[in-house]
Amino acid sequence: MAVDASGASGDVPTVGQGARSNGPENRAPAKRPFQLFRNLNAKIASIPMVATALFVFVGCTLWTVVYSFTGSRMLPRFNFVGLDQYERLWSTRRWLVSIENLAIYGVCSLVFSLVIGFTLAALLDQKIRFENTFRTIILYPFALSFIVTGLVWQWILNPEFGLQRTVRSWGFESFTFDPLFTPSIVIYGILIAALWQGTGLIMVLMLAGLRGIDSSIWAAARVDGIPKWKTYVFIIIPMMRPVFVTALVLIAAGIIKVYDLVVAQTNGGPGIASEVPAKYVIETMFRAQNLGQGFAASTMMLVTVLIILIPWAYLEFGGKKRG
Amino acid sequence: MADTITLAKTRSSVADSLRCQGAGMPDPNGPRGAKPRRRFSRRNIFLYGTLILIGAYYLLPLYVMIVTSFKGMPEIRLGNIFSPPVEITYQPWIRAWAEACTGLNCDGLSRGFWNSVQILIPSVVLSIAVASVNGYALANWKFKGSEVFFTILIFGAFIPYQVMLYPIVILLRELGLFGDLSGLVLVHTIFGMPILTLLFRNYFTSLPEELFKAARVDGAGFWGIYFRIMVPMSIPIFVVAVILQVTGIWNDFLFGVIYTRPDQYPMTVQLNNIVNSVQGVKEYNVNMAATLLTGLVPLTIYFISGKLFVRGIAAGAVKG
Numbered sequence: 001m002a003v004d005a006s007g008a009s010g011d012v013p014t015v016g017q018g019a020r021s022n023g024p025e026n027r028a029p030a031k032r033p034f035q036l037f038r039n040l041n042a043k044i045a046s047i048p049m050v051a052t053a054l055f056v057f058v059g060c061t062l063w064t065v066v067y068s069f070t071g072s073r074m075l076p077r078f079n080f081v082g083l084d085q086y087e088r089l090w091s092t093r094r095w096l097v098s099i100e101n102l103a104i105y106g107v108c109s110l111v112f113s114l115v116i117g118f119t120l121a122a123l124l125d126q127k128i129r130f131e132n133t134f135r136t137i138i139l140y141p142f143a144l145s146f147i148v149t150g151l152v153w154q155w156i157l158n159p160e161f162g163l164q165r166t167v168r169s170w171g172f173e174s175f176t177f178d179p180l181f182t183p184s185i186v187i188y189g190i191l192i193a194a195l196w197q198g199t200g201l202i203m204v205l206m207l208a209g210l211r212g213i214d215s216s217i218w219a220a221a222r223v224d225g226i227p228k229w230k231t232y233v234f235i236i237i238p239m240m241r242p243v244f245v246t247a248l249v250l251i252a253a254g255i256i257k258v259y260d261l262v263v264a265q266t267n268g269g270p271g272i273a274s275e276v277p278a279k280y281v282i283e284t285m286f287r288a289q290n291l292g293q294g295f296a297a298s299t300m301m302l303v304t305v306l307i308i309l310i311p312w313a314y315l316e317f318g319g320k321k322r323g
Numbered sequence: 324m325a326d327t328i329t330l331a332k333t334r335s336s337v338a339d340s341l342r343c344q345g346a347g348m349p350d351p352n353g354p355r356g357a358k359p360r361r362r363f364s365r366r367n368i369f370l371y372g373t374l375i376l377i378g379a380y381y382l383l384p385l386y387v388m389i390v391t392s393f394k395g396m397p398e399i400r401l402g403n404i405f406s407p408p409v410e411i412t413y414q415p416w417i418r419a420w421a422e423a424c425t426g427l428n429c430d431g432l433s434r435g436f437w438n439s440v441q442i443l444i445p446s447v448v449l450s451i452a453v454a455s456v457n458g459y460a461l462a463n464w465k466f467k468g469s470e471v472f473f474t475i476l477i478f479g480a481f482i483p484y485q486v487m488l489y490p491i492v493i494l495l496r497e498l499g500l501f502g503d504l505s506g507l508v509l510v511h512t513i514f515g516m517p518i519l520t521l522l523f524r525n526y527f528t529s530l531p532e533e534l535f536k537a538a539r540v541d542g543a544g545f546w547g548i549y550f551r552i553m554v555p556m557s558i559p560i561f562v563v564a565v566i567l568q569v570t571g572i573w574n575d576f577l578f579g580v581i582y583t584r585p586d587q588y589p590m591t592v593q594l595n596n597i598v599n600s601v602q603g604v605k606e607y608n609v610n611m612a613a614t615l616l617t618g619l620v621p622l623t624i625y626f627i628s629g630k631l632f633v634r635g636i637a638a639g640a641v642k643g
Contacts, residue, residue, distance in 0.1 A: 041545035042464030046472070049457040049520065052513050053472045057479030060490035076489075120377065126370055136629070137378045140385070143625035143632070145574030147591045148618040151598050152384040155391065155607060156404065166403040196384065204633055249481075256483055260576040264595050281485040286581065291489065298485040309481050 061302065068295035076291055085296035095297065098275040101187045105276070106255040108191050109198075113251050114244065116195065117202025122232060124203070125210045135207070139200035146197065150264025153193035154180065180266055183273035190258075190265055190274060197261075198254065202247050209243030210236070245312065252308050256301060277301050392416060392612035399607050415608035419616055423609055425596040426585070432613050434586075435593030439573060439620075442504055442589055446511035447568045451561065454516050458523025459549050463535055473520070480517035488581060495582065507582045511572050519564055522635075526560040527553060559631075566628050567635040570621040590617050 071081040089095050120138060124131055141149065156162050159178040167175045179189030213236060221231040237244070259278035266274045277297060285294030387404055392415050394408040402409075421431040428434065460466075461473055491510060492501060500506030530553070538548045554561075579589040588596070594617045598610045625632050 039464055039466045042460040042466055042469075045456045045464075045545065046460045046466075046469060048453045048512075049460075049476060049516065050472050052516050053475040053479060055494070056487060056491065056513055057475055057482060060487040060494075061482055063490045064486050076493075123370065123374055123377075128370060128374065132629075134374050134378055135633075136626070138381050139633070140622065140625055141381065142636070143570055143621040144618045145576065145591050145621070147574075147576050147595050148614050149384075151594070151610065151614045152388055154598075155611060156384060156387055158607075161399060161607065162404050166405060169403055196381065200381075201636060204637065208637060253481055260591075263576070264599070267599060278483065278485055282488070282577075282581070285489055294485075294489070298483065298488075301483045302486045305481055305483060309478070313478070 064295050065299050065302070068292065068299045070292050070295075072291040072295070074289045074291070081292070085292045086300075089293060089296050089300065094272050094275055095277070095280055097272050098277045098280045101274060102255070102258075102276055104187050105191055105194075105258065106252070108188070109194060109255055110248065110251055112191070112195055113199055113202050114247060116199045117247065118206045118237070120199065120203040121206035121210055124207055135204070138203055141197045142200045144197065146260035147264045149193050149197045150190075150261045153189070153196070154265045157189055157192075181270055183270050186266060186270065186274040190262060193265060194258070194261055198251070202251070205243055205247050205250075206240070209240045212243075213239060245316070249308070249312055253305075256305055388611045388615050388618075391608055392419075392615055394608050396606060396608060412608075415606070415612040416616075418606070418609045419597075419613035423597045423613060424603070425588075425593055425600065428586075432590060432593060432597065432616055435588060435590035436616070438504075438583075438587050438593075439590040442507055442511070442579070443569060443572050445505075446508045446515075446572050447565060449508060450512040450515040450519060450568055451564050453512055454519030454564070455523045455554075455557075455561070456549065457516070457520045458525075459527050459553055460545075461520065461524045462527035463548070464545060473524070476517045476520060484514070484577060488577075492581070501582070502584045502587075504583065504587055507578060510578050510582055511568075511575070514578070515568055515571065518567070522560065522564060522567075523557075526557055530556060562628075563631055563635040566624055566632055569624055570632075573620050 067076050067078070068085055069080055069082060070077060071079050071084065124134055128134070157164075157178070157180045159165070159181060164175065164177050167177070179185045179192070217235060217239070218231070221235060226235075257278060258276055259282070262268060262274055262276050262279055268275045268279060278301070281294050281298045281301065284290045284297060383405075390407050391399065391404070393411045393413070394402070395410060395412050395414070398409060419431060420433050422429055423431045461469055491513075495501040495506045495509070498506075498509075500509060534552060534556075535548060538552050543551065573589075574591060575589065576591045576595070579592045583589070583592075594613050597613055
């Protein structure tokens with residue numbers, strides 16, 4: 001095999017530069033055809049990765065974007081209709097409600113996840129006993145699926161038998177906490193469940209970040225007599241910028257994907273008050289059989305992701321050489 | 324859980340003067356001086372009080388699930404959601420497992436459970452096999468363009484699934500796998516690939532290169548090194564990957580609902596159909612038993628694996 005031959009000549013088979021430094025020593029024209037077969041086994045082994053990257057991630061995405069400009073209904077047909085689908089999309093009330101919900105949910109989810117996650121991590125970082133127990137308790141919801149999370153909170157927030165009635169039975173007769181059946185605040189009911197499920201992950205990330213801070217920083221702040229909360233806000237948090245960025249990207253990616261939780265907890269209701277874009281896409285594509293509309297909506301989701309992803313990628317990899 | 328408790332015990336047995344050291348962990352808060360702290364200082368009461376309240380909040384839904392699932396329906400209608408069951412009944416569990424209805428089928432969640440198992444095992448094996456070989460090729464056998472494909476793969480993980488759902492339906496239909504469990508296995512393999520490849524690539528890169536070179540000198544090829552050196556040396560990361568995939572695939576809802584037929588729905592989809600079905604009287608105790616049953620697999624894995632689970636999600640979260 002080609003690989004064994006190159007191994008016998010004793011060169012380092014990693015990376016292309018091995019091949020490049022090797023190139024001039026061999027006669028160039030004779031070597032050309034072998035370039036493709038060099039490292040052949042690795043290339044064969046990478047076929048699944050290459051296929052996934054090209055056909056699924058690039059190919060399928062482009063396909064959807066292209067077909068979002070068509071009037072496909074039950075089956076994808078290539079009849080170009082320009083921006084019709086997008087115009088219709090942005091004049092559909094259900095989509096506008098979905099976008100509004102996503103915006104509220106997204107902003108709240110970002111802010112609360114980061115604040116709660118960091119606060120919990122800071123609390124656990126006080127050299128307490130039973131740290132592992134507390135961490136285990138706070139993280140366990142993350143192991144549960146969104147369906148389970150949604151159903152549990154649907155039950156707790158049930159106005160007839162759940163929290164509301166229990167508090168009323170304690171004597172607070174007029175106590176009202178009924179987010180899942182109140183259209184104006186239903187998205188906050190979903191947010192409660194989402195935060196319960198997801199803050200553990202952010203806490204673990206933040207805790208790892210806090211542990212990575214050099215203890216001499218704390219010593220210096222103490223010597224200077226800076227109060228603890230000030231040290232956190234003005235020294236530690238700025239130092240943890242990479243952790244915050246990672247957490248931000250993770251939360252943002254999760255926000256756009258939110259689907260199962262809504263399906264389980266409210267199924268978009270009451271009415272269409274808790275619809276989200278992901279649900280709109282799936283229902284227009286697979287239930288209403290309005291493919292073009294679904295493609296247009298999913299393309300809008302993709303655009304949203306790119307708006308977040310591109311600046312992040314630029315910040316993260318822009319300066320350095322990629323890889 | 325067990326190891327946290329033993330750890331806590333060993334810690335409490337450490338002498339008071341040593342307590343500040345936090346059982347040998349690096350001290351993040353700087354020196355606190357030699358003065359031993361009082362156990363019940365105001366700070367400690369506040370700190371532990373807050374933590375216990377938070378812990379109680381996080382445990383509450385699990386507690387509510389458990390108590391509700393052991394109550395009878397009359398008790399649920401009368402009583403309070405947080406009170407423990409007066410009369411413990413196992414009926415809801417039996418009903419949830421073997422009798423709950425989805426549409427016309429009334430054979431309970433057991434069907435969904437076995438479907439999920441059938442999906443889970445091949446998906447976990449295949450996705451880890453493919454991703455570990457990918458990671459190995461990326462770490463040790465880079466070729467022209469390999470990094471480009473890897474970058475596409477990582478960025479692909481951020482594309483909303485909704486964008487790719489329909490084209491994949493077409494791909495699966497062309498392959499004759501649509502509506503079949505093997506189609507779903509393929510989908511799980513594809514969407515597990517970015518994170519797992521990253522995990523394995525980073526791990527294999529961290530292994531000493533001399534090992535690889537020595538094996539090369541001894542004449543081992545691509546597969547020889549993979550099977551005889553890389554795999555045996557990377558058992559921990561394989562365990563992490565298994566944990567990651569088992570919980571991820573078990574908890575999946577979206578792919579299950581789109582790429583399978585109703586009689587093959589995985590447990591999460593069936594659970595949702597049982598609980599949110601609009602027909603009939605709502606049996607909240609059966610619903611909660613069913614919810615717990617579905618959550619039991621990932622919870623068990625979580626509580627057994629402990630630190631490894633954390634390592635898995637941390638590896639998934641922190642990009643290389």
